[in-house]
């Protein structure tokens with residue numbers, strides 16, 4: 001069963017020139033323990049999608065969906081209190097700049113301690129204190145921090161970026177969430193630290209049957225164990241499906257360009273790439289193109305692209321494009 005089932009999620013906001021769709025009929029399904037990466041340039045709606053799942057969208061915005069279900073429950077039908085309860089119990093989020101999200105005035109021990117649900121420790125006051133201390137250390141151990149005592153006494157500013165991210169992961173998993181949303185968790189990290197954090201998230205997903213939704217601007221930063229990939233551009237879903245299929249034979253020019261951009265940044269691009277980095281810039285909300293929003297930047301665009309392409313499928317992928325690449329031969 002899908003833990004997360006999103007069908008045609010749309011977020012609209014009223015601007016002086018009219019209503020703008022900042023998320024345009026996006027679909028996403030996620031099973032228990034599955035790792036799904038969302039890739040898109042800045043402004044493509046990745047964080048908005050995460051916020052819509054967590055339920056922290058500006059109340060002035062119009063959020064509609066044919067389905068926004070979590071674990072079989074309709075999130076949109078819940079009142080704010082019920083929604084907060086479900087989110088707080090089942091979901092957790094980590095971010096790009098972990099130190100900024102940790103409390104600068106409290107030690108790491110205090111912060112991890114606070115994240116441990118009260119139901120996890122029972123008995124006398126002394127018993128609870130001892131159990132909490134043990135659990136704090138277990139959590140740090142689980143995220144691969146060796147020098148427990150030193151880290152526990154530290155304040156966030158005293159930690160390296162990698163340790164700070166591990167601490168924020170320890171806090172995030174303290175209540176054993178079923179879904180971890182990781183918003184650019186390794187951006188700007190050194191490659192060795194990035195690899196460590198990626199391995200850690202993957203290990204936790206597998207060992208705790210926790211689903212992971214990873215958000216990134218760069219295909220190179222998706223988790224190596226990502227099973228599914230979704231490409232968003234300007235709030236529209238360009239392509240989604242099995243990560244291996246999308247990376248090997250993308251149907252959408254946007255997917256291809258994101259792969260090429262990523263290779264280019266790693267200096268591994270073959271001399272004559274089929275689609276170099278996209279020309280132009282992401283349009284602003286006030287100047288959203290009609291139809292396929294990639295149109296003005298897409299080298300393959302034709303007149304028909306002013307009409308939104310319907311969903312098309314291949315064996316392991318779904319895409320919205322009138323002129324897909326890598327058409328299967330047969």
Ligand SMILES: Nc1ncnc2c1ncn2[C@@H]1O[C@H](COP(=O)(O)OP(=O)(O)OP(=O)(O)O)[C@@H](O)[C@H]1O
Pocket residue numbers: 022040041042043044045046047048049217285
């Ligand atoms: N509070 C806001 N008010 C107005 N527009 C907003 C607000 N938050 C986001 N947007 C707009 O919604 C669109 C999607 O934003 P979002 O933050 O989801 O993008 P993103 O893909 O996460 O980008 P980044 O990688 O830079 O974080 C953008 O065009 C952005 O300008």
